[in-house]
Amino acid sequence: MGKRLNSKHKIDRRLGVNLWGRPKSPINTREYGPGQHGQRRKKPSDYGTQLMAKQKLKGYYGNISEKAFRKYYEEAVRRKGDTSENLISILETRLDAVVYRMKFVPTVFAARQVVSHGHILVNGRRVTVASYRLREGDVVEVRERSRQIPLIAEAINSNERDLPTYYEMDSSGFKGTVVRIPKFDDVPYPVHMEPNLVVEFYSR
Template identity: 65%
Template sequence: MSKRDRAKYKLDRRMGENVWGRPKSPVNRREYGPGQHGQRRRGKLSDFGIQLRAKQKLKGYYGNITEKQFKGIYERATRMRGDTSENLIGLLEQRLDAVVYRAKFVPTVFAARQFVNHGHVKVNGRRVNIPSYRVKVGDVIEVREKSRELPMVLEATQMAERDVPDYIEADHKKMTAAMTRVPALADVPYPVHMEPNLVIEFYSR
């Protein structure tokens, strides 16, 4: 499990943004950082600090990605043709836990990792319990039949605070989903502004 699982909103407060767009985020009530010094005026960030902040925000958004995994995704993105920033976002959105979250089978990105880990998901009819599994366009993601009545799943499909993006085709009656195309940065419904170009600058220093 991710170390951030118990203190996920700490990232919100440190960034001063509602990173996941959740109603319970503390920045909805307190627009300052965590800790006893959180209300002090923040100094101007260096270029390195701005890049690091962008990396932490993007990595944190996907909830459970370790630094080793995240850097590996960056390295794969650099080897692909096209814009590296767009490639990075595309690879992040192709993670199985990200697709499960986007399809609204679970309420949070943290729940998505646990849901996949516990074997509730099939890909093309085969059970897959690896959250980082790379989903290809056209793959059929399916919630196992015995898992479809879980309270978490029923709650997620009824959530009004977010919609299924147009690059995911989801059927909540059959509890299936498929990625119709690899999204670009502009297609991804991030609740806050993400800057993958700064992440690329951070790693390419």
């Protein structure tokens, strides 16, 4: 088992949820955490509940570092409007998240990898930074020479996930446009997310 796959499965078991809704998640057969004490679950405190909400959201987007995640929270606070909605908008406009949503790859971890390896173009230019932020109207596509990569070709034709309504895909399937920045209710999370608890966690 590869390092990324192993880490992804550990996240699922540690949090006790099938975070990405995948059929191969180990939580489907073992609904307890890893390690000899994994089956001992007690009712969490308010702090524990908030921490779990943060870990779920942070883990979902490829286990973003704590430093980067806190910066996103601080940016969300500075913006006008609801902080939790702002946080989701920031996370959903990361290039790796968009590549994953557009079904160019099967996982957000794979999205980070294909971006860093130079397989993705934004508005015709190659971008290799997974945290690159997109705006409405931006066009994201797989480089023509990369479209035969089995990982990408299989993901494009997969029925495991539906394409969100805030994107428009070219008929070729390898190009998509960001139609609008999504709200929290628009995002098709396979598990219950609570960004309001994340905000409470950081505002303690």
